[in-house]
Amino acid sequence: MTTRCENKSEDLNKENVKVSLPSKPQYVSIARMTSSVIANKIGFNIEDIEDIKVAVGEACNNAVIHGCEDSNFNVEFTISSDKVIIEVRDEGKGFEVDKCPCPDICNPKEGGLGIFIIKSLMDDVEVKSSPGKGTIIKMIKCLSEEDKAHN
Amino acid sequence: MSLNIKKAFENEKNLWDVELIGEVDIYTAGDLKQVLMGLLQEKEADIRLNCKELDYIDSTGLGVLIGILKRLKNIEKQIIIVNPKDNISKLLKITGLDKIFIME
Numbered sequence: 001m002t003t004r005c006e007n008k009s010e011d012l013n014k015e016n017v018k019v020s021l022p023s024k025p026q027y028v029s030i031a032r033m034t035s036s037v038i039a040n041k042i043g044f045n046i047e048d049i050e051d052i053k054v055a056v057g058e059a060c061n062n063a064v065i066h067g068c069e070d071s072n073f074n075v076e077f078t079i080s081s082d083k084v085i086i087e088v089r090d091e092g093k094g095f096e097v098d099k100c101p102c103p104d105i106c107n108p109k110e111g112g113l114g115i116f117i118i119k120s121l122m123d124d125v126e127v128k129s130s131p132g133k134g135t136i137i138k139m140i141k142c143l144s145e146e147d148k149a150h151n
Numbered sequence: 152m153s154l155n156i157k158k159a160f161e162n163e164k165n166l167w168d169v170e171l172i173g174e175v176d177i178y179t180a181g182d183l184k185q186v187l188m189g190l191l192q193e194k195e196a197d198i199r200l201n202c203k204e205l206d207y208i209d210s211t212g213l214g215v216l217i218g219i220l221k222r223l224k225n226i227e228k229q230i231i232i233v234n235p236k237d238n239i240s241k242l243l244k245i246t247g248l249d250k251i252f253i254m255e
Contacts, residue, residue: 025178032176032207050238057209061177108217113210113246120245 017077021060023067023090028060031075035086038077042084043143043151051121052084052141058114059088059137066135067092081151083123083142091134097127154179156186166197166231171205175212184215191219195226203234213248220251229253 019034021027035056039049056075063073067090078085097115115137119125122139129135143151155172167190175183187198198219220230231253235243243249 025176028177029174047237047241050241053207054209054238054242057176057207061209061211064177108220108248108251109214111210111214113213117210117242117246 013080015079017079019075019077020072021075023064023069023071023073023092025064028057028064031060031088032057034075035077038079039084039141042079042081043147044084044141045144045147048141048144048147052086055118055121055139055141056086056088058118059086059139062114062135062137063088063090063092066090066095066129068134081143082148083140085138085140087139088137089134094129094131094133094135096131097129154182156183158186158190160194160196161199164197164199166199167194168199168201170201170203173205174207175205175215176207176209177211180209180211180215183212184218187215187219191222195223195228197229197231198223199231199233201233202236202239205236205239208239208242213242213246216252217248231255 017034017038019031021030032053036049036053039052044052060073060075067073071091073088073090076087076089115127118137118139123142124140126138127135128138153173154175157170157172159168161168169187169190171183173179190198216230223229229252232243233255240249243252243254
């Protein structure tokens with residue numbers, strides 16, 4: 001990460017890591033661990049690494065819960081010097097994003113916290129899902145100015 | 152990583168002392184649910200979760216705790232969370248769950 005030429009364009013500096021995992025609960029931890037190793041390499045601080053790990057875990061949970069049991073789900077990391085973009089895709093049933101409510105503390109529910117947690121922890125989140133077509137959760141975490149100075 | 156659950160009944164305080172070690176995620180949340188439901192079947196009492204060595208919990212784990220709390224509320228009992236790490240405190244705070252569990 002430190003041997004980058006300054007005259008290279010931003011696009012050339014992007015690197016991709018793709019992980020494909022079976023839609024089963026025991027594989028989600030592999031995606032989480034991968035995300036924390038990548039976040040650490042980019043230079044995120046410990047709290048941000050933890051946020052990224054939790055957000056990736058929640059997106060993968062979503063893929064396993066709503067996804068297609070017999071197929072894999074995919075996690076793609078696009079790594080640049082100042083941010084990471086993570087896309088989690090499944091080929092499952094999909095769900096109606098608009099019907100995903102904010103948590104109501106007076107009436108807490110056992111499910112439905114995942115997307116809310118992702119939105120709270122990441123800088124930018126886009127959820128594309130339609131019934132029958134699967135789901136893509138795209139999330140971005142940017143390096144803080146302080147961490148940029150350390151790199 | 153996996154989840155290790157240690158449990159004991161504290162007669163003095165009349166509560167279940169449960170120590171969570173490791174990670175509660177989509178893979179291990181079912182085990183946590185089974186253990187906690189088992190405790191309540193044995194004796195209906197407050198549950199104190201010692202989280203000193205709990206490294207990670209996600210929405211599926213929090214969902215289990217919400218389900219157990221709903222059961223406890225019916226009999227006017229509580230879930231008490233002790234010694235959570237910073238990352239877990241943060242998650243409880245953003246979800247507002249720090250207001251429905253007793254935080255110690």
